[in-house]
Amino acid sequence: MSYQVPKFRHPELPRNELGYTRADYEGSISTLCAGCGHDSISGSIVRACHELSLEPHKIAKLSGIGCSSKSPTYFLGKSHGFNSVHGRMPSVVTGAAMANRDLLYLGVSGDGDTASIGMGQFTHAIRRNLNMVYIVMNNGCYGLTKGQDSATADEGSASKKGDPNPFGAIDLPGLALQLGATFVARSFSGDKEQLVPLIKAAMSHRGFALIDVVSPCVTFNNNTASTKSYEFVREHAAATGTVDFVPMREEITTSYPPGQSQEVTMHDGSVLHLHKLSEELDPFCRSSAMMALERYRSSGQILTGLIYMDKDSRDLHEVLETSRRPLNTLAEEDLCPGDKVLQNINASLR
Amino acid sequence: MEPTDVKNPEYFHKVVDCQYACPAHTPVPEYIRLIAARRYTEAYMINWESNVFPGVLGRTCDRPCEPACRRGRIEKEPVAICRLKRVAADNKGEVRDRMPAIPEQKNGKRIACIGAGPASLTVARDLMPLGYSIDIYDNQIAGGGMMRSQIPSFRLPIQVLDEEVNFILDMGVTTFFDIEVTSMQSIIDKGYDAIFVGTGAPRGKGLELPGLAEAGDAVHVGIDWLSSVAFEHIDSIGKKVLVLGGGNTAMDCCRTSKRLGGEDVRVVVRSPFADMKASPWEKEDAMHEGIPIYDNHTPKEFVIEDGKLKGMLFEKVEAKYDDNGKRSLVPTGEDWVFMEADDVLMAIGQENAFPWIERDLGIDFDKWDMPVVDETSFQSTNPKIFFGGDAAFGPENVITAVAHGHQAAVSIDLFCRGESVQDRPAPRTNLISQKMGIHEWSYDNAVENDERYIVPLAPLEKALGDRKVEVELGFDQEMGFKEAERCLNCDVQTVFEESRCIECDACVDICPTDCISFTANGDEQELRGRLSAPAGNLAQDLYVSEALPTTRVMVKDENVCLHCGLCAERCPTTAWDMQKFLYNVSKAGQAA
Ligand SMILES: Cc1cc2nc3c(=O)[nH]c(=O)nc-3n(C[C@H](O)[C@H](O)[C@H](O)COP(=O)(O)OP(=O)(O)OC[C@H]3O[C@@H](n4cnc5c(N)ncnc54)[C@H](O)[C@@H]3O)c2cc1C
Ligand SMILES: Cc1ncc(C[n+]2csc(CCOP(=O)(O)OP(=O)(O)O)c2C)c(N)n1
Ligand code: SF4
Ligand code: SF4
Ligand code: SF4
Ligand SMILES: [Mg+2]
Numbered sequence: 001m002s003y004q005v006p007k008f009r010h011p012e013l014p015r016n017e018l019g020y021t022r023a024d025y026e027g028s029i030s031t032l033c034a035g036c037g038h039d040s041i042s043g044s045i046v047r048a049c050h051e052l053s054l055e056p057h058k059i060a061k062l063s064g065i066g067c068s069s070k071s072p073t074y075f076l077g078k079s080h081g082f083n084s085v086h087g088r089m090p091s092v093v094t095g096a097a098m099a100n101r102d103l104l105y106l107g108v109s110g111d112g113d114t115a116s117i118g119m120g121q122f123t124h125a126i127r128r129n130l131n132m133v134y135i136v137m138n139n140g141c142y143g144l145t146k147g148q149d150s151a152t153a154d155e156g157s158a159s160k161k162g163d164p165n166p167f168g169a170i171d172l173p174g175l176a177l178q179l180g181a182t183f184v185a186r187s188f189s190g191d192k193e194q195l196v197p198l199i200k201a202a203m204s205h206r207g208f209a210l211i212d213v214v215s216p217c218v219t220f221n222n223n224t225a226s227t228k229s230y231e232f233v234r235e236h237a238a239a240t241g242t243v244d245f246v247p248m249r250e251e252i253t254t255s256y257p258p259g260q261s262q263e264v265t266m267h268d269g270s271v272l273h274l275h276k277l278s279e280e281l282d283p284f285c286r287s288s289a290m291m292a293l294e295r296y297r298s299s300g301q302i303l304t305g306l307i308y309m310d311k312d313s314r315d316l317h318e319v320l321e322t323s324r325r326p327l328n329t330l331a332e333e334d335l336c337p338g339d340k341v342l343q344n345i346n347a348s349l350r
Numbered sequence: 351m352e353p354t355d356v357k358n359p360e361y362f363h364k365v366v367d368c369q370y371a372c373p374a375h376t377p378v379p380e381y382i383r384l385i386a387a388r389r390y391t392e393a394y395m396i397n398w399e400s401n402v403f404p405g406v407l408g409r410t411c412d413r414p415c416e417p418a419c420r421r422g423r424i425e426k427e428p429v430a431i432c433r434l435k436r437v438a439a440d441n442k443g444e445v446r447d448r449m450p451a452i453p454e455q456k457n458g459k460r461i462a463c464i465g466a467g468p469a470s471l472t473v474a475r476d477l478m479p480l481g482y483s484i485d486i487y488d489n490q491i492a493g494g495g496m497m498r499s500q501i502p503s504f505r506l507p508i509q510v511l512d513e514e515v516n517f518i519l520d521m522g523v524t525t526f527f528d529i530e531v532t533s534m535q536s537i538i539d540k541g542y543d544a545i546f547v548g549t550g551a552p553r554g555k556g557l558e559l560p561g562l563a564e565a566g567d568a569v570h571v572g573i574d575w576l577s578s579v580a581f582e583h584i585d586s587i588g589k590k591v592l593v594l595g596g597g598n599t600a601m602d603c604c605r606t607s608k609r610l611g612g613e614d615v616r617v618v619v620r621s622p623f624a625d626m627k628a629s630p631w632e633k634e635d636a637m638h639e640g641i642p643i644y645d646n647h648t649p650k651e652f653v654i655e656d657g658k659l660k661g662m663l664f665e666k667v668e669a670k671y672d673d674n675g676k677r678s679l680v681p682t683g684e685d686w687v688f689m690e691a692d693d694v695l696m697a698i699g700q701e702n703a704f705p706w707i708e709r710d711l712g713i714d715f716d717k718w719d720m721p722v723v724d725e726t727s728f729q730s731t732n733p734k735i736f737f738g739g740d741a742a743f744g745p746e747n748v749i750t751a752v753a754h755g756h757q758a759a760v761s762i763d764l765f766c767r768g769e770s771v772q773d774r775p776a777p778r779t780n781l782i783s784q785k786m787g788i789h790e791w792s793y794d795n796a797v798e799n800d801e802r803y804i805v806p807l808a809p810l811e812k813a814l815g816d817r818k819v820e821v822e823l824g825f826d827q828e829m830g831f832k833e834a835e836r837c838l839n840c841d842v843q844t845v846f847e848e849s850r851c852i853e854c855d856a857c858v859d860i861c862p863t864d865c866i867s868f869t870a871n872g873d874e875q876e877l878r879g880r881l882s883a884p885a886g887n888l889a890q891d892l893y894v895s896e897a898l899p900t901t902r903v904m905v906k907d908e909n910v911c912l913h914c915g916l917c918a919e920r921c922p923t924t925a926w927d928m929q930k931f932l933y934n935v936s937k938a939g940q941a942a
Contacts, residue, residue: 001789006797006914008424010863010883022864035854035922043859190855218854218922230852234900 005029017053025049025056027077031070035222037189037215037230038068038137042075044192045106045135048199049076052247060096060103064089064118067144068110068137068215076106087118090125093132100326101317104203105132112142115151115170126179129207131315133199136172136210137189139217140228147220158225171297172212173307177290182313183209184289186304188233189216194305197245197272201306204245204266207313214302238296240281240305244273264311274306283308351874351894353903356845359779362931364891365908366841368431371418373753375935376400378415378431379841383793385437386834388827393438395448400935402472402518402752403497405510408436409822410501412629412747420840423887424863424910427802429837430825437830439510445517450479452521457481459543459766464488464531467495468748469739470548471518472755473762476938478521480763486523487537489530491581493519495550495739497748499577500599502606503818534707534735544734544762547707547721548755551740555699557594561652561659565694568659569652572603572697579606579817588692591615592662594649595697596626601633603695604641609817616689617643618662620679622669635821638807639814648679650686652694661690700745711735720744727771728758736762759938775936784842784928785918791928793842795915798835839913843931846904848895850925853902857917857926858882863910866917871903881907 005026013021025046030039049059056078063069065086072081080103084092093105114122114136125134140153149157152172153165173184183205187195195213202209214233216222222229227236247270261275262283274283280295282288289308296303316322323330354361364370368378377396384393397404411432419428459482463470466488474484490499493515497506519525531537537545554571556562562569568588572595578584591612593604596619607615617636619626623645626633637643647664654660663686667679702720707713712732714722721730723737730737738754740746761771784792806823807813813821825833858866864883871877874892878885885892890909897903918926 002796002914002916002919004796005860005916006862006912007799008797008862008910008912010910011424012884012886013864014884030860030920033922034920035852035856037854039859039920040855043855190853192855216854218852222852230854231899234853 003029016050018055020050020053022046022050024078025076027072027074030074032067032074033219035218036067036143037139037213037217038071039074040189040192041135041137041195041213041215042071044195044199045075047192047196048203051196052200052203054104054203058103059106061106061108062089062093062096063108064110064113065144066110066113066142067217068108068139069113070144071137072108087113087116087121089113090118090121090130090134094125094128094130097131097316098322100328101131101322101324102326105130106203107132107134109134109136110143111136111138111140111150111152111172115172123175123179126176126181126208126210128316129180129182129313129319131207131317133202133209133211135199136212137215138172138212138228139215139221140226141217141221143217143220147217154227157227158223159221160223160226161220164225171293173210174290174293174297176210177286177293177308181210181308182207182310184308185210185306186212186214186302188214188237188304190230190234191237191304194239194243197243198306200245200247200270201243201266201272204268204270205309205313206267207310207315233302236300236302237304238301240278240283240292240303240307241274241276243306244275246271246273264309281307284311351871351877351892353896354891354893356893359777359933361891362781362843363777363933365843366931366933367418367420368415368429369841369933371414372401373414373750374401374756375753375933376415377841377932377934379837379839380932381438382429382431382434382834382837383839385434385830386794388831390438390441391443391445391448394442394445397435397438398445398449398517401749402475402755403468403514403748404435405439405514406497406506407749408432408434408439409506409510410497411435411749414749420838420910421836424912425801430802430805430833433805433822433825434830434834436824437827440824441827441830449517452478453481455481456483459483460485460541461544461546461762462487462537462540462542463546463548464537465495465547465549465739465741466490466493466525466527467548467550467739467751468497469741469751469755469758470495470546471515472752473546473548473738473759474521474523475518476756476759477762478518478523480939482766484523485526485542487526487529487531489528491528493525493527495548499580500573500602502576502580502602504605504609504813504821505602507818507820532706534711534713538711538734542734543766544736546758546762547735547737547741548739548751549704549741551700551702551745553701553703554696555701556696557649557698559649559651561654564654564657565652565659568692569694569696572599572695573700575695576602576606579610584610586611589613590661590690590692591695592689592691592693593617593695593697595619595699596621596628596643596645597697597699598628598632599700600695600697601628601636603697604636605639606817607693607695608639608641608814614690615641617641618647618649618664618689619643619645620648620667622646625669625677639810646679647687648681653688659691659694661688662694663688702741702744724771726757726774727761728754729761729765729771733765756935756937760936763938775940777936778934778940780932781843781845781929784930789919791842791915793839793928793930794835795839795842795913795928797838797912797914798832800832800836802836803829803833840911841931841933842913842915842928844893844906844911844913844917845927845929846893846895846906847925847927848898848904850923851895851898851904852923852925853898853900854922856920856922860916860920862914862916863912865906865908865911867905868898868902869905870901871897877905878907881905883907885909
C-alpha cells in the first residue's frame with residue numbers, strides 16, 4: 001500500500017500563467033476506495049483550477065461529512081479548507097463568504113450530506129444565491145457508512161447488498177431550479193471532457209452554481225441493479241450539448257457552425273461556448289430547463305451538461321450591498337468613521 | 351493504432367531501457383534489486399551470466415545503459431548502474447560453485463580462439479560448459495586482451511582482471527600465450543571444427559608531421575606506450591608531456607603520464623571540448639587530476655632543437671557547422687601556438703589490421719580491408735570462421751565484445767551441430783505478477799527521491815603517486831543500497847487487461863507522471879498530440895489496448911512511467927497488474 005504519491009512529475013507538464021503545473025494543485029494521496037468516482041471529480045477540479053490559473057491561496061474548499069466530503073484533502077493542498085459537520089457546509093460558507101468575498105468558495109458535498117441531513121442548509125444557500133460553487137458527488141448512497149440508500153437513489157434501484165429502493169429520488173438540479181438557482185449543471189465523474197469546462201464555468205459564475213456529479217460508489221453501489229453504476233450511467237446519459245470554456249485572456253480559436261452554438265460572456269470576461277445544443281432546451285430559460293429535466297427523467301435518461309444559467313445573476317453580496325473589502329482588512333477608521341459620519345447618519349434618520 | 355502485442359518479447363524488453371541499451375542485455379533492475387537486498391553473490395551471478403566480467407565492467411564499462419536509463423528522463427541523473435555492478439563484484443561471496451560444471455566427457459569438437467580479449471574469452475565461457483575443447487592464442491603473456499594491455503591499473507586493478515579471466519581459463523581452456531599468430535592457414539591446418547577471430551583493433555594511428563623523424567623516440571603511439579607501461583617495459587616519462595587526441599585513450603595516456611613523472615601534462619585536441627570522443631566522466635577525471643585540455647588546436651609540426659624534440663606547434667581553429675550540421679574546423683588566422691614537450695603521445699585512433707590472414711581462404715574483405723561479417727551470426731564468408739569484438743566491425747568496447755562473443759558462441763555451436771546459424775534460439779522470457787495481497791507488491795514500489803550518489807575517490811596525492819592505486823573507491827554497502835533504491839524497477843511492467851476495465855479513470859487520476867489516457871483511437875502521430883501529457887519522445891512506445899466498451903482505447907506512454915504501481919493499486923478491478931518481465935538473451939546450447 002502506497003502512502004505517498006512519488007514526487008516526480010512529467011517533465012514537460014504545461015505551466016499556467018502563474019507558472020504552476022497541475023501538480024501544484026494536487027492534494028495528498030487519496031484514501032478513498034480504488035475506483036471511487038469521487039477521485040475523478042477531484043482530478044477534474046485540479047485540472048480546472050490549473051487551467052484557470054487560479055491562485056491556490058485564493059480558494060477555500062469546504063465540505064461536510066462523507067467520502068465525498070473527505071475528498072477536499074485530495075486536491076488543492078495549498079488552499080484553505082474547512083471540514084464542517086454533516087450537512088452544515090453551506091452555513092460555514094455563508095459565514096466565510098460574508099466575511100471575505102475575495103476568496104473563491106468551493107463546497108464539496110455528498111448526496112447524503114446534501115439531500116438528507118443538509119437539505120435545509122442547501123435550499124437556503126440557493127435561495128440566497130450565495131456566491132459559491134457547490135459540487136455534489138452523487139453516488140445514490142451513504143458510502144462512508146457502508147452504502148445505505150440515500151435520498152437521491154432512484155426508485156427501484158438496488159445497491160450491492162440492498163433491496164430495491166421503494167421511494168422516489170430527490171432530483172437536486174430540479175429542486176435547485178425550483179428554488180431559483182442561477183447556475184445548474186449535471187455531469188458524470190467518468191466524463192472529464194464535460195466536467196472540467198463545467199467546473200470552470202461554475203467558478204466564473206457569480207452566484208450559486210450547482211454541479212450535481214453522478215459519481216459511482218464502486219464498493220457499495222456499482223452493481224447491475226443500481227442506476228448509479230458506471231455502466232448504467234454511461235448507457236443512460238444524454239448531454240444537453242458540449243461546453244467549451246475559454247478563459248478571459250485566451251483567444252477563441254475554435255469556430256462553430258452557426259445555429260448550433262451559443263456564446264455567453266461570463267461576468268469575469270470569460271466566454272462560454274455551448275454547442276450542438278439539444279433543440280428542446282434553452283439553457284437561459286428556467287421553465288425550458290425544468291421541462292427538459294422532467295422529459296429526460298421520465299424517459300429513463302440522465303440529462304447532463306449545462307442545464308440552466310442566469311446571465312444576470314445577482315449574488316448575495318450585491319443584494320445585501322455588503323462591504324466590498326474583506327472584513328479582516330477593515331481598520332478602526334473604517335469601522336469607527338467618527339463623530340461627523342455619525343451625525344450625518346442620525347440626521348438622515350430624523 | 352493497432353493494439354499492442356505484449357506477447358512479443360521485444361515490447362516489454364524495450365521498456366526496460368537500461369537492459370535494452372546494454373549490448374549484452376544484462377537484466378539490470380533484477381541485479382539492482384538483489385544489491386538492495388544485499389544479496390551480492392546472486393547479483394554478481396546475474397551479471398556474470400550476461401556480461402562475463404562484472405568486476406571489470408563495474409569499473410570500466412562504457413555504460414550505454416546510463417544515458418538510456420529512465421531515471422535520467424525524470425530527474426537530473428540516471429541510476430549509477432555501472433558502479434552498482436562493482437558493488438556486487440566487491441561484496442560477492444564464493445561464486446565458483448555457482449558456475450556451470452565442465453563436462454569430463456568432451457563433445458569431440460575443437461575450437462580455436464585467436465586473441466584472448468573479452469570477445470574470445472566469452473566464446474570460451476559459453477562453449478566450455480557444452481563440452482567443447484578450446485585453444486586460445488594470444489601474443490601477450492596473459493589473457494584479457496586490451497583489458498590488460500590498455501586499461502590502466504588505476505582504473506582496473508590487475509587482481510580484479512585476473513580473477514575474472516581465470517574463471518574462464520580455469521574451465522580447462524588450453525592457452526598459447528606469447529605467441530603471435532602469423533598465418534591463418536597454419537591455424538586452419540590444425541583441423542579445428544571452427545575458428546573465432548577476436549584479435550581486436552591493435553594498430554594505433556600516427557601523425558605524419560614535419561619533424562617526426564628527428565623527434566625519434568620522444569614521440570609514442572598511445573596504445574603501444576600504454577601496453578609497454580602495463581607490461582612494465584616503461585616506467586617513466588619526461589616532465590613535459592603533450593597528449594594528442596580527445597578520446598578515452600588520450601585520457602588514459604595523460605593520466606598515466608601524470609603517474610610516471612609527467613609534471614606539465616596537457617591534452618591537446620583539434621575539436622571543441624564538447625565534441626571530444628572521450629566519455630564525460632573520463633574528461634572530468636583527467637581534469638580533476640590537474641590535466642588541462644586545450645581544445646580547438648590542430649597539431650602542425652614537431653619543433654626540433656639540437657636534434658632533440660623541443661615541443662610542438664599548433665594552429666588554432668574554430669568549429670563551423672553547415673546547414674546539415676556537418677562540422678568543419680576552420681583556422682582562426684591567429685599565430686601558431688608553441689607548446690614545450692619532452693614527450694608526445696599520439697592517441698588519435700586505432701585500426702584493424704589483418705596482415706596475418708591470407709586472402710585466398712574464402713574470407714572476403716571489403717573495400718576498407720575489413721572482413722565481411724554477418725551482423726547476427728558473426729560468421730565470415732568462410733563458414734568455419736567467425737569474427738567478434740573489435741576485430742569484427744572496428745573498435746568499440748568491452749561490453750560490445752562480450753555481446754559479440756555470446757552470439758558467436760551460439761553460431762559456432764549451431765554450426766558444429768550441423769544446424770543453420772540463422773535459426774537462432776529465441777530469448778527466454780518470463781512475466782510474473784508481483785501481487786502479494788491487496789496493494790502489496792513483492793518489489794519496493796515506492797520511488798526514492800535521492801539524487802545520484804557520487805563514488806568516493808582515493809586522495810589525489812596518493813592516487814598520483816602510484817599508477818597501481820585504484821582511483822575510485824567504489825560505493826560501500828550503505829551507499830550501494832541507497833543508490834540501488836533509486837532504480838525504478840522498469841522491468842516490473844504495467845500490464846493492462848482490457849476485459850476487466852470499467853473505465854473509471856482511477857489510474858489516470860493517480861498516475862504521477864500522466865502516462866495513461868483513455869481516448870478515441872487514431873494514428874500514432876495524431877494520438878501523441880492529444881494524450882494526458884506531452885508524448886513527444888518517439889523512441890518510447892505507446893501501449894494501446896483493444897477498444898473498450900465506450901469505443902475508446904487505453905493509451906499508455908511508456909516514456910516516464912515510474913513503475914510505482916499506483917495505477918494497479920487504484921484499479922478496482924485489477925485491470926492493471928504489475929508483472930515482472932525477465933528477459934534473457936539466447937545462449938549457446940539452448941534449444942531453438
Ligand atoms: C587505451 C584504451 C582504453 C580503453 N578503455 C576501455 C574502457 O574503459 N572500457 C571499455 O569498455 N573499453 C575500453 N577500451 C576498448 C576495449 O579495450 C576493447 O574494445 C576490447 O578490449 C575489445 O575486445 P576484443 O576481445 O575484441 O579484443 P582485444 O581486447 O583487443 O584483444 C585482442 C587480443 O588479441 C591479441 N592479438 C591481436 N592480433 C594477434 C595475433 N595476430 N596473434 C596473437 N594475438 C593477437 C591482442 O594482443 C589482444 O591481446 C579501451 C581501449 C583502449 C585502447
Ligand atoms: C450528524 C451526523 N449524522 C450521521 C452521521 C453518519 N454519517 C456519516 S457519513 C453519512 C452519509 C454520507 O453520505 P454522502 O454524503 O452521500 O457521502 P458519500 O460517503 O456517499 O460520499 C452519514 C449518515 C454523521 N457523521 N454525523
Ligand atoms: S465507499 Fe463508495 S463512496 Fe466511499 S470511497 Fe468507497 S467507493 Fe467511494
Ligand atoms: S531506473 Fe532502473 S530499471 Fe529503469 S532504466 Fe534506470 S536502471 Fe534500468
Ligand atoms: S506505474 Fe502506473 S501509476 Fe505509476 S507511473 Fe507507471 S503508469 Fe503511472
Ligand atoms: Mg453518497
